[in-house]
Amino acid sequence: MCGIWALFGSDECLAVQCTNAMKIAHRGPDAFRFENVNGFTNCCFGFHRLAIVDQLYGMQPLRVKKFPYLWLCYNGEIYNHIRLKNQFEFEYQTKVDGEILLHLYDRFGIKKMASLLDGVFSFILLDTANRKVFIGRDTYGVRPLFRLLTDNGFLALCSEAKGLLEIKTSMSTPAKITPFPPGHFEAFDLKLTGKVQSVQMERFHCCTEEPKHAAYNNLEGLGTGFELETVKSNIRILFEDAVKKRLMAHRRIGCLLSGACDHLVLCFDFNGLVNLIYFMFSLSIMFFCFFPGGLDSSLVAASLVKLANEELLPYPIQTFSIGAEDSPDVAAARKVAAHIGSEHHEVNFTPEEGIRALEEVIVHLESYDITTLRASVGMYLISKYIREKTDSVVIFSGEGSDELTQGYIYFHKAPSPKAAAEDSVRLLKELYLFDVLRADRTTAAHGLELRVPFLDHRFTAYYLSLPEEMRVPKDGVEKHLLREAFKGLKLIPDEILWRRKEAFSDGMTSMKKSWYSSLQEHIESEVNDSELEKANTRFPFNPPTTKEGFFIRQIFEKHYPDRCEWTPHYWMPRWIKATDPSARTLSIYKPDKDQ
Template identity: 65%
Template sequence: MCGIWALFGSDECLSVQCLSAMKIAHRGPDAFRFENVNGFTNCCFGFHRLAIVDQLYGMQPIRVKKFPYLWLCYNGEIYNFRQLQKQFGFEFQTLVDGEVILHLYKRGGIEQTASMLDGVFAFILLDTANRKVFLGRDTYGVRPLFKVLTDDGFLGVCSEAKGLVNLKHSMSTCPKVEPFLPGHYEVLDLKPSGKVASVELVKFHSCKDEPLHAAYDKVENLPAGLDLETVKSNIRLLFENAVKKRLMSHRRIGCLLSGGLDSSLVAAMLLKLMKEARYNYLLQTFAIGMEDSPDLLAARKRGTETLNQNDCVGCTSEILLFLGMYLVSKYIRKKTDSVVIFSGEGSDELTQGYIYFHKAPSPEEAVQDSERLLRELYMFDVLRADRTTAAHGLELRVPFLDHRFTSYYLSLPAELRIPKNGIEKHLLRESFQDSNLLPKEILWRPKEAFSDGITSLKKSWFSILQDHVDLQIDDLLLEKAAEKFPFNPPKTKEGYYYRQIFEKHYPGRADWLSHYWMPRWIEATDPSARTLKHYKSATKE
């Protein structure tokens, strides 16, 4: 989980602009480099490194002697880099997986490069010989990328929006910052002055696509047909391969473990594969919650290291700044030596795990909404997960969003993927029923709303937070919310409370999020499952 940053066409002193790159220093605590591009005015790169592979020669921008006119700054992991290296006979100068991007581009251009990558990535590729700049991002946006591009040729690119806020150039003191679209690459012309102009934006991957020409261990020829036992076998095989390829690391591996199905499957598969590979250390797993919370009790059955937090309310401003499970990541960084952290992100979207899917009018509409959620992950859950880990220099890995696993799962008939017998993710659970990977009480444990899962059975975090917010936001403020916040006005006191904190840190930037995440097919004013009428009763309906 590194931090990348680049500017092209800036009229300001680059040493001053470099200060913007320091806003993402938390993403790479191991090293930092700031480098101007030789022969081009006002072009530069910044890189904050979290050293996962090739700790000696892995600094960026990456340049190789064979083609010194290519500059690469990238954040991510390319899981099929060794297969591609062997397939095309590439001679690497480093051990960094991302170097394959340079070789692929030199061999076949940007379109072939982007389509052949199996992994998660965000990159800036500069070709000074042909005066081109290329931006690219993985299918689900697991690795973040934001950009500023103005009409007068100024381009700023960064792993986080905060690294582009308040940049100065001749056109504006506050250019618009936008997320770069997942599954796309962009081609830009580079002028001698360093100014750029966009040529084309191309979609190269959708959630149903697989990377081209990627070699896969054990799963080259999946059994065909729709026999249920074959389907379940394929799901197990593809999931195992998704976890296995993500073991690529020279640093210690850990796992977030809530006690629910998704993270438990990831952790159990990690344990199996690490044991088979004879790792010389034990897998560390981590959970957060109050002493008698359901998630914590379930996680402890799996031997998890737990973090009790009874004072989370006072931390909401700090948490919101980085988003997500900030506190447990902080604990991991300070108290352990685990750096590469696995999690179950993406499973709910892929396998229709949210409780509101019980209310889908038809299997076909459930499928459509599942795919919508996957397309929008980069604005919601994977963005939160990125901030969770990157805030403390950790690297997140998400096997449920593996290309081949997701494309296979989405190819299955709609009727197979919907909740069954009142149980969400029924197909996923059933696939591992006889695998001995998880005990049945964990495999078939009903989904908990996050607010209930992490806090006391006596009083939910949802209730604790509502009590706190009621003291901060009165009814009159909420009534006039649309006047103060005309774009995406908050509908609840809790939403108003968060919006105030966001505006404090990022004033006038609310349009970064096009809409709120909300359940479908039901009347809901809050995204939390805790507020839904059918919560905990779905199995009876």
């Protein structure tokens, strides 16, 4: 996880403008660099580094001797960079995975370069020889990128919107700051003045497209056809490969699998500089896990334990859960920990602690979406604990599983398999506005790097290619196909494998009094009825309809006035007359109180 920032065509002093880049310093606590572009005195790059790969030569903007005219700032990981390097016989100058972008662009151009990448990324690529600027973002927007472009051609870019808020422009009104769309690249002509003109915006990948390039893993054992046993086997193979390829790092790696209430942390220590494919054979690795016992996190934890045992790793897995003593997630986590034989630790969570963190979480989120905030508090606090109490840096997360496998409880009410499949794709396309945004900001707030195996290109494309009827909830259970794929393997306890999804972030608190209930009580004392009645007038865009929404919006507007468009709409269940995003408010919700 790093923070990238760039200006092209600034009319103000660059040294003054550069102070805005410090607003994202939390994303890269290891080092910072500010560099003017040679020959363009009104253009510059800023980079906050979290050193993960090639700690010696990984500083940015990245430049190599072979391409002196190319400048690159990027945030992300390219999991197939070694495969691409070998396939095309590139000669690397560094061990940085992002160097592959320079070689691919030089040989193939921007479109093919982007389409060849297996990973998560946002990038800013400058070609001074041809006076071109290119920006791009991965398929699901796992890595963030915000864009400010004025009518006179001033372009400003940053990993988080807050880094662009006080950028000075010649405009009389505040310039619009927008998230760059996932799966796209944009090309600009760069004028001698440093100003730019957008000449091309194009999608290079979407979630339903399966990678065709040989540069992606060629996995053995994948079957053809939609016979159930073949599909189940393929799901297992692709899932394990998705986890495995993301173990690329030269720093201590952690894993925080977090859906709305589904968190996991796995950490292990690497000795030496190694590549993903080969590291398991020779390294001493120590694992730490944080998870609440949800399906997604438990599957990831168990899969990693399995890999560790196969390679005879010398350290036990440590597991961590967060929640009240009687929370359903903590209870489930204990069962999983006992089943996999991990060294288990529980971190206490209280509603009072969550309420105290609300404002700083909203500041980091840059969102006033209700369900996003509720689910962010626990993830923010556990990320803070990891940063302060451990030396793990790279964090795996479970974002995308619910969207991909129709895990939200409202999918039980889908009018047809086709409608369910369409909504699954819609949710995946909006991840960058909600769950992926939450996971990025809550981890990056504490200088941790996010990785998301459930959003692997091959895994998602395969799952979405399956017949619509196979993917819907079945027998009253959501994610039925995913559960069925791991049935009978004893990877995790059966009661966890078939445990129903808990209601968003409520699962980490007491069944007697949930985080949701405690939050409502606090807000009731902060917002009165008359204030809510005036909400439509005060907040005409996305007006809040509840006191909670009003309370959150007030805090958001305090820090980000007139930026309400950053949240285009609220996350809400479909096909149900819902007034609140929490599943606890839905008539079809039946929590597993006996777990």
